[in-house]
Amino acid sequence: MAFSVPAGLEAELEALVARYPQKRSASLMFLHALQEHFGFVSNEAVEWTAARLGLQPINVLELVTFYPMFRQEKLGRTQVKVCRTLSCALAGASELRAQFCTRLGLDAGRHGPQTTPDGKFTVEFVECLADCGNAPVVMVNDDLIGKCSGADCDRVIAKGQ
Amino acid sequence: MSNAAPNAPAPTAPPPVEKIRIKVDGREIEVPKTMPDWQGRPQPTTMLQACHLAGNEVPHYCYHEKLPVAGNCRMCLVEFGTPMMDPATRKPVLEADGSPRIARSVLPYEPQTPRGAIACATPISPGMELYPSSPATRQMREAVLESLLVNHPLDCPICDQAGECKLQEYSVEHGSGTSRFVEAKVHKPKAVDLGPRIVLDDERCILCTRCVRFTKDIAGDDALGIVNRGSYNTIATFPGRPFDNNYTLNTVDLCPVGALTSKDFRFKMRVWFLKETRSVCTSCATGCNITIGSREDTIHRYEPRGNDAVNGPWMCDQGRLNYRWIGRSDRLRDVLANGAKTTWKAAVDAVAARLAAAPSGSVAIVASARQTTEELHLIKKLADRLGAPTDSVPREGEADRLLVNADRNPNTNGARLTGISFTEAGIRLPGIADGIRAGTIRSLVVFGEDVTQHGIGADLLARLELLVASDILPNATTAAAHYVLPGCAHAEKRGTFVNAKGRVQRFLKAVEPKGDARPEAEFLRELLAGTGAGEVPATAEGLFNAMAREVPAFAGLEWAALGDAGVNVPV
Numbered sequence: 001m002a003f004s005v006p007a008g009l010e011a012e013l014e015a016l017v018a019r020y021p022q023k024r025s026a027s028l029m030f031l032h033a034l035q036e037h038f039g040f041v042s043n044e045a046v047e048w049t050a051a052r053l054g055l056q057p058i059n060v061l062e063l064v065t066f067y068p069m070f071r072q073e074k075l076g077r078t079q080v081k082v083c084r085t086l087s088c089a090l091a092g093a094s095e096l097r098a099q100f101c102t103r104l105g106l107d108a109g110r111h112g113p114q115t116t117p118d119g120k121f122t123v124e125f126v127e128c129l130a131d132c133g134n135a136p137v138v139m140v141n142d143d144l145i146g147k148c149s150g151a152d153c154d155r156v157i158a159k160g161q
Numbered sequence: 162m163s164n165a166a167p168n169a170p171a172p173t174a175p176p177p178v179e180k181i182r183i184k185v186d187g188r189e190i191e192v193p194k195t196m197p198d199w200q201g202r203p204q205p206t207t208m209l210q211a212c213h214l215a216g217n218e219v220p221h222y223c224y225h226e227k228l229p230v231a232g233n234c235r236m237c238l239v240e241f242g243t244p245m246m247d248p249a250t251r252k253p254v255l256e257a258d259g260s261p262r263i264a265r266s267v268l269p270y271e272p273q274t275p276r277g278a279i280a281c282a283t284p285i286s287p288g289m290e291l292y293p294s295s296p297a298t299r300q301m302r303e304a305v306l307e308s309l310l311v312n313h314p315l316d317c318p319i320c321d322q323a324g325e326c327k328l329q330e331y332s333v334e335h336g337s338g339t340s341r342f343v344e345a346k347v348h349k350p351k352a353v354d355l356g357p358r359i360v361l362d363d364e365r366c367i368l369c370t371r372c373v374r375f376t377k378d379i380a381g382d383d384a385l386g387i388v389n390r391g392s393y394n395t396i397a398t399f400p401g402r403p404f405d406n407n408y409t410l411n412t413v414d415l416c417p418v419g420a421l422t423s424k425d426f427r428f429k430m431r432v433w434f435l436k437e438t439r440s441v442c443t444s445c446a447t448g449c450n451i452t453i454g455s456r457e458d459t460i461h462r463y464e465p466r467g468n469d470a471v472n473g474p475w476m477c478d479q480g481r482l483n484y485r486w487i488g489r490s491d492r493l494r495d496v497l498a499n500g501a502k503t504t505w506k507a508a509v510d511a512v513a514a515r516l517a518a519a520p521s522g523s524v525a526i527v528a529s530a531r532q533t534t535e536e537l538h539l540i541k542k543l544a545d546r547l548g549a550p551t552d553s554v555p556r557e558g559e560a561d562r563l564l565v566n567a568d569r570n571p572n573t574n575g576a577r578l579t580g581i582s583f584t585e586a587g588i589r590l591p592g593i594a595d596g597i598r599a600g601t602i603r604s605l606v607v608f609g610e611d612v613t614q615h616g617i618g619a620d621l622l623a624r625l626e627l628l629v630a631s632d633i634l635p636n637a638t639t640a641a642a643h644y645v646l647p648g649c650a651h652a653e654k655r656g657t658f659v660n661a662k663g664r665v666q667r668f669l670k671a672v673e674p675k676g677d678a679r680p681e682a683e684f685l686r687e688l689l690a691g692t693g694a695g696e697v698p699a700t701a702e703g704l705f706n707a708m709a710r711e712v713p714a715f716a717g718l719e720w721a722a723l724g725d726a727g728v729n730v731p732v
Binding site for chain 2: 043046047056057058059061062065066068111
């Protein structure tokens with residue numbers, strides 16, 4: 001399917017460019033909007049952004065790969081973000097992520113986000129979710145689970161199936 | 162302008178630059194307040210430039226004098242001090258002996274620890290003291306180098322850069338004999354195909370971004386970038402957009418480590434076996450200065466040789482890779498008379514006798530603007546003796562905005578100044594063709610060109626009583642010639658070219674000629690003697706100096722005075 005941006009979104013983004021002294025400053029806003037619409041930032045989206053902001057695609061790709069919140073692949077329907085910053089790390093974040101990975105058939109030894117082949121789940125480490133008192137913390141889509149246990153893990157997986 | 166002596170200083174000399182006094186390793190030195198930046202514009206002198214003037218080379222990876230300063234490798238950290246100022250009186254604080262008290266740079270929260278500044282990007286100020294040889298500076302360099310090597314694969318034995326690698330060089334001075342790193346190294350992509358001529362090893366890369374800056378700011382092709390974060394940083398192109406401009410191979414020279422490698426040279430030869438010869442590129446009239454790397458009479462690579470009057474430190478990919486023809490297996494190796502192998506003496510004697518006996522005006526000579534100026538001068542002498550019209554063959558292409566000249570001959574100006582060709586090369590060729598057609602021209606001598614491609618077809622060549630062709634590679638003209646005299650590539654002899662801007666540049670001999678081939682000047686000398694045109698010197702130096710005495714454009718020049726960078730003459 002050819003890459004196309006809805007006219008409404010395109011107009012919205014074009015209006016945004018005028019708010020910055022330099023066109024390129026609108027890059028992040030473009031990428032956020034495109035990710036929200038498509039679910040991830042494809043190479044086509046990067047080229048589209050570059051063309052509109054007078055940049056080379058590599059300039060935009062640098063941004064996309066720098067910020068972990070930008071996704072280059074479509075993610076699972078249920079996104080599991082396991083915090084690994086200090087409190088959570090001490091409270092067993094590694095074991096928790098490993099448990100998610102093992103239960104879902106993913107490789108716990110691999111770096112970066114991983115998505116199950118059926119497209120139902122994505123599991124990844126993230127940095128601090130700002131709920132250190134309830135470590136270990138996991139964010140499932142937009143819901144925060146404090147003091148996340150093995151039972152919570154089972155429940156999340158059962159619900160996402 | 163035409164009366165100006167060669168190399169006379171430009172009429173408008175820049176105003177003198179204000180000097181400031183600083184100390185480098187305790188030694189007082191006066192340095193200019195401003196110095197040229199990467200684009201040649203005056204900017205405040207940096208610590209690195211000041212240390213260089215003081216004879217102290219500060220180690221660096223990301224800094225390059227012809228690229229914008231990035232300041233990211235941290236290898237050039239230098240401890241320094243500045244004169245203390247009394248905050249109340251705003252007067253310098255003095256020692257008991259009246260000298261200014263120097264405040265050494267320290268960490269603000271840890272005053273017992275020296276703090277360095279990156280010498281590439283920090284301007285000097287009056288009274289500043291730089292300590293590029295201090296224990297603290299050494300320690301900083303050692304720490305930076307250790308960090309740079311943390312994830313480096315240390316695969317020097319099979320790395321193309323080995324022998325000319327800044328990591329290796331600085332490791333000798335600032336490295337550790339053992340590694341303290343016990344963790345697993347981060348693995349990154351290996352043998353990445355960046356473009357048609359470049360392979361990238363991301364694990365060797367130290368992320369200095371010289372390649373990124375070069376291709377964006379010099380080549381004008383913003384094709385490279387750094388993707389991912391932290392330890393996973395990698396140089397990359399956008400997927401599906403290969404790194405393919407005409408200057409990509411300069412990034413291989415610029416890369417201070419073995420990350421960017423040339424597909425042409427990769428794994429072909431250990432660099433320390435290469436003999437380096439100063440030469441000039443022959444692919445266009447720009448005449449980029451090059452270093453030929455050869456081993457045992459085989460050329461393995463061309464590299465640009467810095468010359469700010471011509472090519473800066475760069476050259477184009479097309480010129481750099483245009484060397485394989487010199488080693489082609491079908492090179493002309495034998496002296497031929499009517500297709501049969503003969504000796505130089507027999508052939509030169511016979512040709513000289515035929516030419517000497519030819520009536521004035523019945524001989525024409527087509528020379529090549531790929532020949533040396535000295536050869537062209539000798540050909541002109543021969544032509545004058547024989548009353549022969551001469552010309553050379555034009556070779557046009559597309560120019561670019563950086564180095565490539567539209568004139569693809571390296572020595573068009575040499576042909577012009579020696580009188581071989583008129584202001585516009587090639588305009589006498591139709592006249593020569595007409596002369597052959599009319600039967601007035603019955604002998605033709607051709608050097609280094611296939612005249613059948615330039616208006617003197619095989620049908621006309623067949624009418625000639627005598628066709629002598631001297632060339633390097635076989636072509637339709639050498640095939641039709643009664644006498645074939647095998648000549649030499651520029652890399653096989655010494656001589657000069659005059660570039661598009663009139664810069665007379667000499668090149669030296671890198672490899673031996675193939676087979677019986679000889680430098681053209683040698684047999685031209687014999688032809689001149691054999692036709693009664695007189696004696697000429699036997700060496701390249703002697704020929705050049707004699708030419709400078711006879712050709713007004715080169716008046717006052719001497720071979721020795723050309724140096725490695727050449728000299729300008731009015732064109």
